[in-house]
Amino acid sequence: MFSPDKNESGSALPEAVARHLDADELLRLTSDILAIESHRNAPGHETPVATHIRDVLRSEGIDAELKDVCDGRCNVIAVLPGTGSGPTLMFNGHIDTVPPGDMPRAFEPHIVGGNLFARGACDMKAGVAAQYYAMIALKRAGVPLAGDLIFTGVVGEEDGTSEGSLDVIANGPKADMVVVAEPSDLDVIVAHKGFDYYRIEVEGVPTHSSRPTNGVSAIYKAANIITAIEERLIPRTNERLHQLLGAASVNVSAVIGYARNEMVTAVRRAPGDKPAGAVVPDICTIYMDRRRIPGETLAEIEAGFEALLNELRAADPSLDAKLFFTPGSEDLYSHPPLDTDPSHPLVTECLRLAAQEVGIPPVPKGVPYWSDAALFNAMQGTPAIVFGPGHIGVAHSNSEFVPVHELIKAARVNAGLALSLLS
Structure with a gap:
């Protein structure tokens, strides 16, 4: 030296x-x-x-x-x-x-x-x-x-x-x-930190919006999930700490809900236009950004999401929601810490x-x-x-x-x- x-x-x-x-x-x-x-x-x-x-x-x-x-x-x-x-x-x-x-x-x-x-x-x-x-x-x-x-x-x-x-x-x-x-x-x-993308796809039952009780709004179901993420999952995630990085985190970055048969109309309409059809929405997707700290595994993170969904399914047996992992690319499956x-x-x-x-x-x-x-x-x-x-x-x-x-x-x-x- x-x-x-x-x-x-x-x-x-x-x-x-x-x-x-x-x-x-x-x-x-x-x-x-x-x-x-x-x-x-x-x-x-x-x-x-x-x-x-x-x-x-x-x-x-x-x-x-x-x-x-x-x-x-x-x-x-x-x-x-x-x-x-x-x-x-x-x-x-x-x-x-x-x-x-x-x-x-x-x-x-x-x-x-x-x-x-x-x-x-x-x-x-x-x-x-x-x-x-x-x-x-x-x-x-x-x-x-x-x-x-x-x-x-x-x-x-x-x-x-x-x-x-x-x-x-x-x-x-x-x-x-x-x-x-x-x-x-x-x-x-x-x-x-590392980061990965997840999404939860929520299914509902479409019907004419003049008779909403005949259907199930996927957006309302998704809203309950988002509330649970904020009130339950985020505090649990924040308990995971790293000496130099602080807490792991999860962020809901986007929510998109619509009725399938009105999807094209909904996408084409500009903000401020009339609502996208008189239909109770039957699909809603919640997009999430999960920042992980060294020591956390993808399996542990997925288990945390699934545990939350199981809690919600126990309280609402009609909830139809599935968790998906979104790879960064074909060659880069995950962004590790x-x-x-x-x-x-x-x-x-x-x-x-x-x-x-x-x-x-x-x-x-x-x-x-x-x-x-x-x-x-x-x-x-x-x-x-x-x-x-x-x-x-x-x-x-x-x-x-x-x-x-x-x-x-x-x-x-x-x-x-x-x-x-x-x-």
């Missing part, structure tokens, strides 16, 4: 590495990729920005390739090889963003008040740039590494499928440790470096949002953390930004982490 004494650049890194980490150069590299659209509506999706990153890395003598994942969408994968006598470390970040929406100058990176504004500045191209710039600095410095340093810029995170990271997990390259560059305010994140051991060297070294370079207390944190780090952790058993510049609260917003001063700090920590773990 290198000395914690600060050098002339104000960094604890060896001078041979620190002199290749220039804040202005990193700002330019970051701005370059922010100017390239890489959302689901952009021509080529992520491939243009992946190609740009590949070319930048190749110009530095780093082995970098595009890997087709699906429909012409490409990951960019780069390797700074070690001697093979040490562990491997992967820097990972998604290179797609959400669409620009109403954000002004979304693809014209500009600085206001020390903050860099653009779509993807926070989530998460700044973090990605800080990762591969650290790799560039190590290459320029000629520092020998015992293990490989890998960079994977991946596709498909923002559309909820995480196809890019899943492809890395399935086909390589493999790593012993992973750092995902989601915005963390430069805190070291070792835990976050992240749970990395805080005593692992990946964590302790990143905490030490962040304390030196950023000036934050060396305390691991948990966050409520989800990231691809959980996939490496849950599917491969690989220790993974989240570490990156920016604040999640401005992600996807029309005023998305990243503090400029956090860019170089993130790159310094990344370079130091690779040195510490791989040298």
